[in-house]
Structures are given as structure tokens and as C-alpha cells.
Amino acid sequence: MDFPFHTVIQSEAETILNAQDFGKQIKKGDVILLNGDLGSGKTFFVKYVCKEFGIENVSSPSFTIVNEYHNKVDFIHFDFYRIKKVEELYDIGFHEYLSGENIIFIEWSNMFPEILPKRNYQIDLKFVNNTSREISIVKHE
Ligand SMILES: Nc1ncnc2c1ncn2[C@@H]1O[C@H](COP(=O)(O)OP(=O)(O)OP(=O)(O)O)[C@@H](O)[C@H]1O
Ligand SMILES: [Mg+2]
Numbered sequence: 001m002d003f004p005f006h007t008v009i010q011s012e013a014e015t016i017l018n019a020q021d022f023g024k025q026i027k028k029g030d031v032i033l034l035n036g037d038l039g040s041g042k043t044f045f046v047k048y049v050c051k052e053f054g055i056e057n058v059s060s061p062s063f064t065i066v067n068e069y070h071n072k073v074d075f076i077h078f079d080f081y082r083i084k085k086v087e088e089l090y091d092i093g094f095h096e097y098l099s100g101e102n103i104i105f106i107e108w109s110n111m112f113p114e115i116l117p118k119r120n121y122q123i124d125l126k127f128v129n130n131t132s133r134e135i136s137i138v139k140h141e
Helices: 012-023 042-051 086-091
Strands: 005-009 031-035 066-070 074-079 103-107 120-127 133-140
Touching: 005 012, 012 042, 012 133, 031 042, 042 074, 042 103, 042 120
Parallel strands: 031 103, 031 120, 074 103
Antiparallel strands: 005 133, 066 074, 120 133
């Protein structure tokens, strides 16, 4: 996979292939921002990236705000959707998670752009129809 990456996906199976491919590029310390409407496939994508690293039980962090998975790599999976004020993120130790020891996913990262690290992968998903999605991935160095 080369960046910037952009394609129109026709099926879940195709999203899974892209997630697997993306998973091969990432390493400890990376931060991956995921934006796009409700149901566009942010959690779905994260689930299949994690699966590449032997993690099977990924679920949406929209109620918990953050989920952690520890295996070959430590994954931290945020969802900012229900956060009202940036202080809530400070309180749960957002910056400690950015120590460089983890791989971090953030759904709805665009709600708090001011706290995001400049070096990141930015994934944008667009709903096309039931099975089709437009995906773009930009690498910010
Ligand atoms: N090509 C596709 N890629 C990804 N998901 C797809 C695709 N086609 C259908 N889907 C379905 O779309 C839904 C995506 O839901 P998901 O929870 O990943 O969205 P989300 O972007 O995380 O939403 P939220 O903002 O609520 O967290 C799933 O039910 C999935 O099965
Ligand atoms: Mg989600």
C-alpha cells in the first residue's frame, strides 16, 4: 500500500483486504485517525487491522471511550464521539497513551483536532451504499 491511498471499496471482503494491507505498514508509536459518518466502517476497519496482530475481540469504544488490547503489540482504540470537552480526554490520560509504546486508533478524531499529534495516518471513510465505501489514507510525517 502506497500513500496517499484512495479507492472505492465494493464489499466488506475488500475492506478486510485493505485493512490487512494497512496493518503491514504500521508499527509501535503510530497514531491512526479515523473519520467518517456513523456506520461508514471505522470500527470495522480497526477490527481487521487488529486481527492481523492476533487480536480477535475488538468492539466499538463509543461507550467506553477507550479500549485496550495487548498482544504482540499494544493497541489503544479511542472513540471521541461521546466526549463533550477536551478535559475529559486529559482526565483519562490521553497524553500518557501517546508515549510511543502503543499503536493508537482514534475514531471521530476530527472532534478534537487540537490534541492530535502531527505525525499520523489519516483515514477518511465515506458511505456510498450498503456495501460500498470510499476510503482515503494520508500519511502525515
Ligand atoms: N465495504 C464495507 N466496509 C466496511 N463496513 C461495511 C462494508 N459494507 C458494509 N459494512 C457494514 O457497515 C457497518 C460499519 O459499522 P462500523 O461500526 O464499523 O461503523 P463506524 O464508522 O465505526 O460507526 P460509528 O461512528 O458509529 O462508530 C458494519 O455493520 C459493516 O458490516
Ligand atoms: Mg465505530
